[in-house]
Amino acid sequence: MSDTKTEETERAAFVRGLRRRGAKDELVLRAMELVPRALFVDPGLRQHAYDDVALPIACGQTMSQPSVVVEMTEALAVTATHRVLEVGTGSGYQAAILAHLAADVVTVDRYRSLVADAQARFQVLGLRNVAALVADGRGGAPARAPFDRIMVTAATPEVPRALFDQLKPDGILVAPVGDPASVQHLIRYAKSPSGISSTTLSAVRFVPLLEGLSATL
Numbered sequence: 483m484s485d486t487k488t489e490e491t492e493r494a495a496f497v498r499g500l501r502r503r504g505a506k507d508e509l510v511l512r513a514m515e516l517v518p519r520a521l522f523v524d525p526g527l528r529q530h531a532y533d534d535v536a537l538p539i540a541c542g543q544t545m546s547q548p549s550v551v552v553e554m555t556e557a558l559a560v561t562a563t564h565r566v567l568e569v570g571t572g573s574g575y576q577a578a579i580l581a582h583l584a585a586d587v588v589t590v591d592r593y594r595s596l597v598a599d600a601q602a603r604f605q606v607l608g609l610r611n612v613a614a615l616v617a618d619g620r621g622g623a624p625a626r627a628p629f630d631r632i633m634v635t636a637a638t639p640e641v642p643r644a645l646f647d648q649l650k651p652d653g654i655l656v657a658p659v660g661d662p663a664s665v666q667h668l669i670r671y672a673k674s675p676s677g678i679s680s681t682t683l684s685a686v687r688f689v690p691l692l693e694g695l696s697a698t699l
């Protein structure tokens with residue numbers, strides 16, 4: 483971006499749009515204003531960076547629609563002391579938003595190239611509390627566990643058991659649950675001494691949570 487002023491004006495309008503669509507959490511909105519989504523999109527799609535649309539990224543993956551990023555982030559109820567795990571780094575955009583809200587963020591993806599690109603973006607933005615790792619997120623990030631909050635950004639019929647195991651006793655996990663080939667629902671799970679309760683949020687479409695690391699990219 484050569485014209486920083488225009489980019490900032492665009493971001494302010496972007497946040498006004500998110501507010502109109504129901505975003506309420508001021509800290510989440512502040513994070514959405516601070517993170518330049520333009521840095522995370524494919525250069526050929528730059529003109530759509532601040533539209534409320536999901537966009538294709540490398541490796542045949544997709545970055546979420548901003549209003550879905552807001553809904554998931556609000557549902558996660560992150561505070562400044564939290565350690566957060568994200569499964570599905572993709573572009574790194576959602577992790578950058580979480581990094582503005584949490585103490586520490588670990589994000590994992592099965593594509594090496596996506597992890598490398600996301601790390602480069604975090605560096606450009608000076609985000610030092612977020613680490614991107616190559617891993618099959620179905621197993622979480624055991625070396626970094628436990629987590630106060632876990633967000634899954636890939637569709638799964640069932641949340642892998644390891645993720646609940648790596649969630650602290652009063653933790654919250656948000657994931658798109660359902661048929662990866664069609665529609666899923668965002669589910670917010672809350673762990674407590676009496677077990678795990680769940681609340682169903684919006685209908686969404688995410689790319690699937692797949693098994694194992696990518697062999698090529």
Ligand code: SAH
Nearest residue numbers: 545570572573576591592618619635691692
């Ligand atoms: N949160 C991202 C978008 C996620 S797209 C963003 O803000 O841009 C879903 C991502 O989940 C893809 O990058 C895909 O490679 C990743 N993914 C799918 N299965 C996975 C698995 N088992 N472990 C880790 N990442 C996985």
